[in-house]
Every structure is written in structure tokens, then in C-alpha cells.
Amino acid sequence: xxxxxxxxxxxxxxxxxxxxxxxxxxxxxxxxxxxxxxxxxxxxxxxxxxxxxxxxxxxxxxxxxxxxxxxxxxxxxxxxxxxxxxxxxxxxxxxxxxxxxxxxxxxxxxxxxxxxxxxxxxxxxxxxxxxxxxxxxxxxxxxxxxxxxxxxxxxxxxxxxxxxxxxxxxxxxxxxxxxxxxxxxxxxxxxxxxxxxxxxxxxxxxxxxxxxxxxxxxxxxxxxxxxxxxxxxxxxxxxxxxxxxxxxxxxxxxxxxxxxxxxxxxxxxxxxxxxxxxxxxxxxxxxxxxxxxxxxxxxxxxxxxxxxxxxxxxxxxxxxxxxxxxxxxxxxxxxxxxxxxxxxxxxxxxxxxxxxxxxxxxxxxxxxxx
Amino acid sequence: xxxxxxxxxxxxxxxxxxxxxxxxxxxxxxxxxxxxxxxxxxxxxxxxxxxxxxxxxxxxxxxxxxxxxxxxxxxxxxxxxxxxxxxxxxxxxxxxxxxxxxxxxxxxxxxxxxxxxxxxxxxxxxxxxxxxxxxxxxxxxxxxxxxxxxxxxxxxxxxxxxxxxxxxxxxxxxxxxxxxxxxxxxxxxxxxxxxxxxxxxxxxxxxxxxxxxxxxxxxxxxxxxxxxxxxxxxxxxxxxxxxxxxxxxxxxxxxxxxxxxxxxxxxxxxxxxxxxxxxxxxxxxxxxxxxxxxxxxxxxxxxxxxxxxxxxxxxxxxxxxxxxxxxxxxxxxxxxxxxxxxxxxxxxxxxxxxxxxx
Numbered sequence: 001x002x003x004x005x006x007x008x009x010x011x012x013x014x015x016x017x018x019x020x021x022x023x024x025x026x027x028x029x030x031x032x033x034x035x036x037x038x039x040x041x042x043x044x045x046x047x048x049x050x051x052x053x054x055x056x057x058x059x060x061x062x063x064x065x066x067x068x069x070x071x072x073x074x075x076x077x078x079x080x081x082x083x084x085x086x087x088x089x090x091x092x093x094x095x096x097x098x099x100x101x102x103x104x105x106x107x108x109x110x111x112x113x114x115x116x117x118x119x120x121x122x123x124x125x126x127x128x129x130x131x132x133x134x135x136x137x138x139x140x141x142x143x144x145x146x147x148x149x150x151x152x153x154x155x156x157x158x159x160x161x162x163x164x165x166x167x168x169x170x171x172x173x174x175x176x177x178x179x180x181x182x183x184x185x186x187x188x189x190x191x192x193x194x195x196x197x198x199x200x201x202x203x204x205x206x207x208x209x210x211x212x213x214x215x216x217x218x219x220x221x222x223x224x225x226x227x228x229x230x231x232x233x234x235x236x237x238x239x240x241x242x243x244x245x246x247x248x249x250x251x252x253x254x255x256x257x258x259x260x261x262x263x264x265x266x267x268x269x270x271x272x273x274x275x276x277x278x279x280x281x282x283x284x285x286x287x288x289x290x291x292x293x294x295x296x297x298x299x300x301x302x303x304x305x306x307x308x309x310x311x312x313x314x315x316x317x318x319x320x321x322x323x324x325x326x327x328x329x330x331x332x333x334x335x336x337x338x339x340x341x342x343x344x345x346x347x348x349x350x351x352x353x354x355x356x357x358x359x360x361x362x363x364x365x366x367x368x369x370x
Numbered sequence: 371x372x373x374x375x376x377x378x379x380x381x382x383x384x385x386x387x388x389x390x391x392x393x394x395x396x397x398x399x400x401x402x403x404x405x406x407x408x409x410x411x412x413x414x415x416x417x418x419x420x421x422x423x424x425x426x427x428x429x430x431x432x433x434x435x436x437x438x439x440x441x442x443x444x445x446x447x448x449x450x451x452x453x454x455x456x457x458x459x460x461x462x463x464x465x466x467x468x469x470x471x472x473x474x475x476x477x478x479x480x481x482x483x484x485x486x487x488x489x490x491x492x493x494x495x496x497x498x499x500x501x502x503x504x505x506x507x508x509x510x511x512x513x514x515x516x517x518x519x520x521x522x523x524x525x526x527x528x529x530x531x532x533x534x535x536x537x538x539x540x541x542x543x544x545x546x547x548x549x550x551x552x553x554x555x556x557x558x559x560x561x562x563x564x565x566x567x568x569x570x571x572x573x574x575x576x577x578x579x580x581x582x583x584x585x586x587x588x589x590x591x592x593x594x595x596x597x598x599x600x601x602x603x604x605x606x607x608x609x610x611x612x613x614x615x616x617x618x619x620x621x622x623x624x625x626x627x628x629x630x631x632x633x634x635x636x637x638x639x640x641x642x643x644x645x646x647x648x649x650x651x652x653x654x655x656x657x658x659x660x661x662x663x664x665x666x667x668x669x670x671x672x673x674x675x676x677x678x679x680x681x682x683x684x685x686x687x688x689x690x691x692x693x694x695x696x697x698x699x700x701x702x703x704x705x706x707x708x709x710x711x712x713x714x715x716x717x718x719x720x721x722x723x724x725x726x727x728x
Contacts, residue, residue, distance in 0.1 A: 024674065024676070025453050043394075047405065047407065048453075056407060061409050061410025061411075061416075062403045062407065064402060065399065065402045066401065100396050101396075101397060101404055102394045136456035136459075136460055137459045137460055142674060155674060157675075
């Protein structure tokens with residue numbers, strides 16, 4: 001008997017040299033903070049929840065979805081009592097919006113989809129985590145805090161149950177995020193691109209005796225483009241700022257419809273020129289409308305109050321950079337092809353017609369809310 | 371003109387979107403089984419679960435707590451599941467941070483600590499326990515093992531010498547051989563003379579003898595010892611890993627893969643399976659799947675900040691990923707903690723592959 005006890009100790013000692021079959025107990029908590037709105041998900045291993053709550057109601061050694069659902073309230077109450085989230089020193093409320101399941105490398109997990117609010121907007125979240133430590137001190141909470149400009153991960157353990165986790169990137173990372181969003185917005189917003197292209201198509205041509213002719217030198221073409229782009233930029237910067245700061249607010253349906261209309265008009269002007277010299281003035285007038293559109297995209301992204309000016313400026317610079325990239329690709333090609341019949345007939349003619357047609361469809365969709 | 375632009379937008383879009391977690395699912399029926407609990411496979415785990423209510427009812431009862439913790443440690447060893455170690459620790463909570471807990475709690479605390487690779491903590495507890503009770507054979511045997519693991523061979527040998535009078539000859543010989551490989555003849559002699567030891571002790575001694583035979587190049591002797599041990603206990607995970615290492619070294623990859631085919635729940639055994647499968651063209655698909663599974667497990671362990679897998683990760687980097695630089699970094703970190711022959715060899719192999727000093 002003594003030998004048997006001995007060998008148990010010995011064999012246990014050998015565990016030191018052989019790795020484990022599973023990982024130890026972890027939960028995965030993601031908190032997504034946007035202004036006061038807190039959301040997220042909390043993945044808790046069913047085996048761990050069973051340790052605390054005895055989920056296996058019929059005692060058959062298996063946990064079914066029905067058994068888990070039956071204990072949804074208990075599970076939520078048990079878990080949420082062991083998690084405190086604070087913003088700016090004030091506690092945030094947190095509730096379970098939905099129960100679901102997922103699988104990790106060591107088995108099935110209950111997923112608590114979280115929803116809540118914080119009283120204050122803060123640049124960091126305080127998290128007090130106390131799940132399971134009384135039942136398994138080797139448990140860890142893998143906490144990830146996500147904001148529009150940052151993503152920070154922290155591992156909490158029985159010895160370190162609290163952390164203040166950044167909910168905003170450093171100014172540089174934040175600026176980079178808004179810059180990138182600005183670029184992405186102009187590239188993926190085809191209405192802005194088509195408007196710009198419509199204005200630029202005739203820039204390598206001149207109007208002579210009611211017909212288009214190639215422009216003589218690169219200089220005049222460049223100046224024309226520069227005037228258009230600058231006017232567009234100045235105009236939309238003005239309205240973007242006004243709208244982002246809540247000084248002027250327009251209904252988005254009106255703004256989106258007006259943007260579509262601006263594209264139709266700009267394209268039609270290439271086919272039936274009304275504004276012949278000074279297209280930059282048209283660029284300015286319609287640029288005011290497009291600025292409100294950019295503001296809508298920025299509102300979806302959310303502006304951090306602590307770094308409002310920086311974020312707004314970065315987004316705007318991103319929009320300009322994206323726009324200049326389009327011009328940099330467009331202008332040399334257009335200039336090289338300007339003397340060809342194809343450019344005048346297909347690029348300018350058919351191209352403008354196509355743009356006008358697409359934008360007319362947008363206009364109908366947006367104005368009539370189809 | 372528009373198409374390349376659209377392509378660029380698409381590309382940037384995919385770079386920006388980086389999903390970390392899969393979308394959670396709502397099962398289609400209440401009858402869907404989400405998880406089969408370990409007790410459904412193992413009656414001893416079911417007993418352990420029942421005992422938990424006793425601990426909860428009397429958390430300060432040392433006898434109940436140590437009984438439960440001992441069973442939980444055994445469960446962790448048998449299944450390779452570290453969750454039971456945490457549960458054992460929880461049962462010992464009233465004594466876990468105490469300076470001078472009762473001896474049964476102290477011994478279990480040391481056992482749990484060394485299983486979690488807290489070797490210094492384990493040795494401190496064992497020193498305290500042996501100062502209190504120098505004739506506690508279990509404590510001395512455990513300390514000898516931990517001292518061997520951390521490379522304190524002389525001290526380990528001293529513990530084995532002291533133990534000799536209190537334990538069967540085979541245990542003494544195995545203890546000494548773990549600390550000092552030059553005594554392998556004495557271990558072989560003890561194995562040949564032994565007729566009465568329980569299967570567990572004999573398996574353990576045979577495993578040590580097999581590893582030593584393999585290290586000195588006696589392939590026939592190693593094979594025979596491993597096979598005899600496997601016949602005694604086909605479920606011993608440490609033994610399966612040791613035999614698999616021997617087979618892989620001998621180029622017998624197909625045999626190693628067959629040995630480990632159904633042992634993939636164990637990370638260390640899955641690693642050896644992946645190493646063997648890499649050399650077997652007929653297992654190409656299985657290899658890819660097993661390798662992905664292993665990488666996911668390493669990733670999950672890394673994310674929680676654990677270092678218990680360093681030895682396995684170093685081998686994975688060296689023998690599966692062909693990344694000797696990373697392997698060397700990991701092997702060095704591992705060797706700083708544990709210094710068994712396998713750790714030394716891993717470090718040397720990684721250094722040679724990286725063209726660096728160990």
C-alpha cells in the first residue's frame with residue numbers, strides 16, 4: 001500500500017515533464033466601447049460554468065442546449081456579479097442581450113452577448129474581474145477592449161483581478177485610423193469618385209467652336225485640375241466641419257439625393273456644356289453638398305471627444321489623399337489619350353453618359369427611398 | 371479606370387477587417403449536445419465531482435480538502451487536464467498562502483506547484499516539510515524528482531541515498547538513475563531482480579531505463595524496455611511520449627504515428643504525432659489537420675500567458691515549422707527552468723540548426 005502511495009507521488013512528479021492535454025480554464029471577454037454605448041461578448045467554457053452551476057440537469061454527463069437555456073438567468077447573474085466595468089470612475093451597466101454558443105480549442109463555450117451603457121465617456125475602462133477564481137485559482141480572464149481607434153488585450157488572474165484598459169489609441173494611432181477611414185471613404189464611395197471624374201474628364205480638352213479639342217500643354221490642364229480639386233476640397237472641408245461639430249445638420253436623405261444629383265449634372269455638363277469655363281465654381285458649389293455626405297460617414301465612425309480636432313483633421317486629410325491618388329492616376333492617362341478620337345467619343349462621351357445614367361438611378365433610389 | 375480602383379478598395383477592405391472570434395451560434399434544437407463532460411468517460415471523475423459538495427459543505431476541514439485535492443491531482447495526471455490542478459488548489463485555499471500549513475496540505479501544495487512548473491515554490495515547500503519530517507519518503511521522492519528536473523543532480527542524488535532504506539530497491543535505483551545516468555547498470559539489475567513491485571512502479575522504472583538505453587544508443591535494449599512497460603500500462607502518457615521519441619529518432623515514423631493515433635487529446639503526444647506524420651507522405655491530409663490543431667492549442671496557451679508548453683513549442687518550431695531561431699529562443703527560456711537530458715538535447719539541436727551557441 002505504501003508503495004502505491006509512493007508511486008502516485010512519483011507519477012505526479014512526472015507530470016512536470018509532460019505537457020497537458022488541454023489548456024487550463026480561460027474565459028474570453030470582449031468589450032466594445034463607442035462613446036457611452038458598451039457592447040461585447042463573454043465566452044465562458046461550459047465545463048467551467050458547470051463547476052459553479054451544475055448545468056447537467058439530468059446528470060447524464062452531457063450538457064445540451066436545452067439544459068443551458070434553462071439556466072440562462074442563473075448563468076447571467078453568476079457571471080455579471082463577477083464583472084465590474086467602469087468608465088471615468090463611474091460604473092457602467094451591463095446586461096446579457098442574448099445567449100449563444102461557440103467552440104474553442106478545449107471545448108464548447110456559452111457566449112453571453114453583452115449590452116450596456118456607461119455614464120461617462122472615458123479614454124480607458126476599469127475592469128474588475130472575479131469569475132471562477134474561488135473554484136479554480138488557475139483560471140484567467142482574457143479581456144479585450146475595442147474602441148473605434150484601439151484594441152487592447154489584458155490577461156487577468158487570481159493575483160491580478162483589476163486593470164485599467166485603454167479604450168482609445170495613442171494620438172498617432174488614432175490619427176492614422178481616421179486618415180485611413182478618410183481614404184477608404186472616398187475610394188469606396190463611388191458617388192464622390194464619379195463626381196470628381198466627371199469634372200476632370202474635360203480638363204485635358206478645350207472647347208473650340210462648339211467642339212472639344214485637345215489642350216495644348218500639360219500646364220494648362222494641370223492648372224484646371226488643381227483649381228477644380230482645390231475648390232472641391234475647400235467646399236467639402238467647410239461643410240464636413242460644420243456638420244461634424246453639429247453646427248449644421250441636414251437630413252441624410254436630402255444630402256444623399258443632392259450628391260446623386262450633383263453627379264448627374266456634372267456628367268450631363270460634359271455632354272451639353274452649360275458651364276464652360278470655371279467648372280471650379282461648380283466643384284465648389286457641389287463640394288458643399290459632398291461635405292455633408294463625408295460627415296455622415298464620420299458620424300458612423302464616431303468622433304472621440306478628447307481628440308475631436310485631430311480626428312476630424314485626419315479624416316479630412318485622408319479624404320484629400322484618397323482624392324489626390326485618383327487624380328494622380330487619372331491625369332497622366334487622360335493627358336496622354338487626349339488627342340485620340342476614342343477619348344473624346346468614348347471616355348468623355350459614353351463615359352459621361354454612363355455616369356449620368358448610374359447617378360440618375362441613385363437619385364431615384366435615394367430621393368424615393370426605394 | 372474604375373476596375374483597378376475597385377480592386378484596390380477590395381484589397382484595403384480585406385486588410386482592415388480582421389475577425390478574431392467566429393460568430394456565436396444558436397443551436398437549432400434543445401436536444402443538441404454542446405459538451406460531453408469528462409465524468410461521462412471516467413467514473414473516477416464522477417466520484418471527484420460528488421466529493422466537491424463535501425468540500426463545499428466543510429471548506430475548513432483539512433481531511434476532506436486533502437482527500438479531494440489528492441484525487442484532483444491524480445485526475446489531472448491521468449487525463450492531462452490542468453483544470454483539475456486548479457480545482458485541487460481551490461480546495462486547499464485556506465492553507466494555500468499560509469507560511470506553515472499542516473504537512474498533508476504542504477505536500478499537496480508542493481505537488482501542485484511543481485505540476486504548474488513553479489519549481490522554486492515546490493522546492494521551498496518540500497524543504498520546509500522535510501525539515502519538519504525528515505523521514506517522509508513521499509516528500510523526499512518528490513523533492514529528488516524536482517531537483518533532477520531543475521538540474522540539481524547532486525542534491526537529487528543525496529535525497530535518493532537518504533531514501534534507500536525506506537523504499538523498495540527498485541524505487542531507490544530508479545530515483546538514483548534519474549539523477550545520475552551513470553548508474554543505469556544498477557537500475558537494470560534492480561529491474562531484473564524485482565518480482566514484487568506494483569505495475570505502476572515497474573512501468574515508471576522501465577520508462578527511465580528505456581530512455582537511458584536510448585540515449586546511450588542501445589536501440590534493442592530501449593525497445594524491449596519500452597515494450598515491456600507499455601504492456602504493463604498502455605495508457606501512461608509520459609511513457610507513450612518517451613517511446614514515440616525513441617521511434618522518431620530511429621526513423622520508425624509509421625510506428626510512432628500508430629502508437630499515438632488515438633492519443634491526440636494530449637498536447638505533448640499530438641506534437642510527436644505531427645512530427646512523425648510530417649515524414650509520412652500517405653498521411654499528408656491528417657498531418658495538415660493535426661498541425662493546425664496543435665498550432666491552435668499553442669496559441670490558446672500563449673494567449674493566457676502560460677509557459678508550461680515552452681519545451682513543446684521549441685520542438686514544434688524546430689521540427690515542424692523549421693524556424694531554428696525561434697526554437698533557440700524558446701529552448702533557452704525552457705532550459706532556464708528545467709534541465710533534464712531532453713531539455714539539454716533540445717537546446718543543443720536548436721543551437722546547431724540556428725548556427726549559434728546554446
